[in-house]
Amino acid sequence: MDRHDTGSATERWGRSSAIGAALLVVAVVGFVVVPDRLLAFLSTRTAPRTRDALLVLYVVVFFIAISWLFVRVQREEAE
Numbered sequence: 001m002d003r004h005d006t007g008s009a010t011e012r013w014g015r016s017s018a019i020g021a022a023l024l025v026v027a028v029v030g031f032v033v034v035p036d037r038l039l040a041f042l043s044t045r046t047a048p049r050t051r052d053a054l055l056v057l058y059v060v061v062f063f064i065a066i067s068w069l070f071v072r073v074q075r076e077e078a079e
Contacts, residue, residue, distance in 0.1 A: 019073055026069075030062045 035055055042051040 016077065019077075023066075023070065023073065027066055030066060031059070034062075035059060 035058065038055055038058060039051070042054060046054070
């Protein structure tokens with residue numbers, strides 16, 4: 001038996017599917033819902049240039065964070 005084979009194929013597929021679904025939910029919330037709420041909140045409180053800069057900064061930081069999370073999950077699945 002391979003040292004990577006810790007469970008049945010069904011268990012691995014189920015766990016991988018759950019992790020994939022969770023990552024998809026986090027990505028949709030982080031890339032769609034939060035920027036929409038930030039835009040609504042900042043529209044009446046800041047100048048357009050400031051609002052745009054804050055939104056771009058948020059999206060870049062979130063992209064880096066979710067990329068790191070994706071790589072970490074892949075590394076754990078490979079072990």
